[in-house]
Amino acid sequence: MMRLVTVLSLALYYLSTPGVQRVSARSVSLLFENDGDWENLDNRTSALLFYDPETLDDAFQVCQGFDETLFNNENLSDIWNKLSYLKYQGVFNEHTKFWVASESNDGGSVLAPFTSMSSTSNVNADDSQKLPFICSNSAPLTSQVNTDFPSLPKTNVTSNEIVFTGVRDHLTFRFMGVPYASPPTASLRFRYPEPWKGTYVNATGFQSACLQFGSFANNDAGLNPWGVSENCLFLNIYTSYLPSSPSKAAPLRPVLFWIHGGGNLNGMGSDETFDGGPLVSRGDVVLVTINYRLNIFGFLGLNTSDSAIPGNFAMADKIAALHWVQEHIADFGGDPEKVTIFGQSAGGWSIVDLLKSPKASGLFHAAISQSGGSGTFTTAEAVYEMVEPYLTPLCDLKQQTGTELLQCLQALPAEVLLNITNFAGSWSTVLDGVYALDSAVNQMALGPDAVNSVPFMLGFMPEEGQSLLGSTISPNATDFEQSLLNTLGSTLAQDVLQSGLWTINEDFDVYNATIIAYTDWFLTCPAENMIAAASKSTAFPAMYIYSMQHAYGLSFYDPFDLCTFPVGDPQPYYRCHSGDLYEVFGTYHIFSQPLRIPADISYTDLVQDIWTAFARTGDPNPDLADLAARGPAYQSTLRLLQDTKWVWPKYDEVSMQIASLEYPELMTIRGLPDDLNGRCAVITAGS
Known part of the structure; x- marks a missing residue:
């Protein structure tokens, strides 16, 4: 049987990549170009790419088996960068062609001209011609907790x-x-x-x-x-x-x-x-x-x-x-x-x-x-x-x-x-001597043979204690000693007061000082003691330390509504415990969270690009060539790294360099939070 069909050819700028890597039948990728704009996720095209070559009739049948149709070439520009990235990875080459469809043909098999990035042609194909193919993906966006x-x-x-x-x-x-x-x-x-x-x-x-x-x-x-x-x-x-x-x-x-x-x-x-x-x-x-x-x-x-x-x-x-x-x-x-x-x-x-x-x-x-x-x-x-x-x-x-x-x-x-x-x-x-042997500080001080020695990234939110304390203290608190007694206990409260390192003033009121002291006691200072021990013993091949300066409080975990700021009004706010989760997972839309400022998108993109770069290589610095190959959706991260020439260094006990994560104020600073100012020494001695 002869049939008029459309062929999409990857006539992209040539990249030095290996030859075609064959993939087995029914291997499939879901293609979606995610630029981080969570308010428009459901408006963007999604598609299914089947790697193994099939005849046109078989391609139609596979798409139908997935309750889909052959992908309309008029939408190919929406997924083109995903295809280009696969070529960059060496999965396809410049000669690879795909079955796609066109609305201009009643049978849905004839391509209209595509874009300058690729070439399309209408050909007569019989059942013996086999190509990879692309199907539509009409499945809905998961946009609420109680999804069916x-x-x-x-x-x-x-x-x-x-x-x-x-x-x-x-x-x-x-x-x-x-x-x-x-x-x-x-x-x-x-x-x-x-x-x-x-x-x-x-x-x-x-x-x-x-x-x-x-x-x-x-x-x-x-x-x-x-x-x-x-x-x-x-x-x-x-x-x-x-x-x-x-x-x-x-x-x-x-x-x-x-x-x-x-x-x-x-x-x-x-x-x-x-x-x-x-x-x-x-x-x-x-x-x-x-x-x-x-x-x-x-x-x-x-x-x-x-x-x-x-x-x-x-x-x-x-x-x-x-x-x-x-x-x-x-x-x-x-x-x-x-x-x-x-x-x-x-x-x-x-x-x-x-x-x-x-x-x-x-x-x-x-x-x-x-x-x-x-x-x-x-x-x-x-x-x-x-x-x-x-x-x-x-x-x-x-x-x-x-x-x-x-x-x-x-x-x-x-x-x-x-x-x-x-x-x-x-x-x-x-x-128990079987699953757990000793404290983190003691065990990591013994060096790489005493731990599972892998690249290790860890970090902090500046005001973790705000959401952790919940309603234990009021933002209107005026008695610093009583606030410390309520959160730290009598001995450590007195140590904090006598140190004079949490001095109350117009910009650092009782509520703020208590939050920082509690944050130091519960999370920051114990982590810094562990970091110091691991750094001195080189327990891990690489450690990367960060402090997040941008946050978005969880909708269901935001005491006194202070862990975020109003839409369009980036006034000072608390970077709370759990204020990093929306950024890492990008799930704002499931909880109907609004876009406050455009930097919310760019920062989320940056965090996800850093986290996944670390998963890919054990190094949180994204590969610039990789970002470029992924296309416009990754440009905000790429431009920031290119413009600032920012590189996240490994942490060591001499340079003590940590990443201060924000968009676009991406920096590297010296010293762990509340370490160089002596506060952690007070907390550790009194704990």
């Missing part, structure tokens, strides 16, 4: 004889609610995770978060329509590339493995703040987000004679998820040899834990801790003292053996155990 994900177009991936059914939206392929371990219930409660066994996963929607209290325990705040359960060990995968055979496909993408925060008490990987669409579509990466056991379920560790309840179940969950990534992620387009772990707040604590843990050796290749301090730790003896008053009436801690105690705890209703979280103190990693 199972109604989205489906897609399947097979990995190690397991079939995963996921969905496709406007920006990515999504596989949600993937079990990475067996449910930690009944006889598996307070046990290390065991492998999940099955042959099919319906990954078309999020699954339950782990048991907890707070904002995610129900859907009162509109944040968690999926509920909570003890059966919660799920992960979520966002990718723009699905190879049918990793050994023959286009280049695998770097993997970013996200660990949520929440004080080890609450949070979930399906928090739509961490939706992967914007970050994946801009950064050309694969994102994995996870749940892990929280509070008593993840952190109960008791020093019994038979080690029946050793603790660190939450850390074991994270490590089990990393093992899952090593086993399966290549089938979702991710490179298991380029896994970057990153997390914020308690997720940052987790990053520190994994850097120290011998159990995590070889499972990741770079790490980012956002506002994670130096992690937290405790002992089994301290945990026992904390929980004994609450557990003894339920299961006799003093009379039972460890095994008997475990069986008793496993038989209790989950809600009974969860209620203990309301009365007990904080939950931390237990120094």
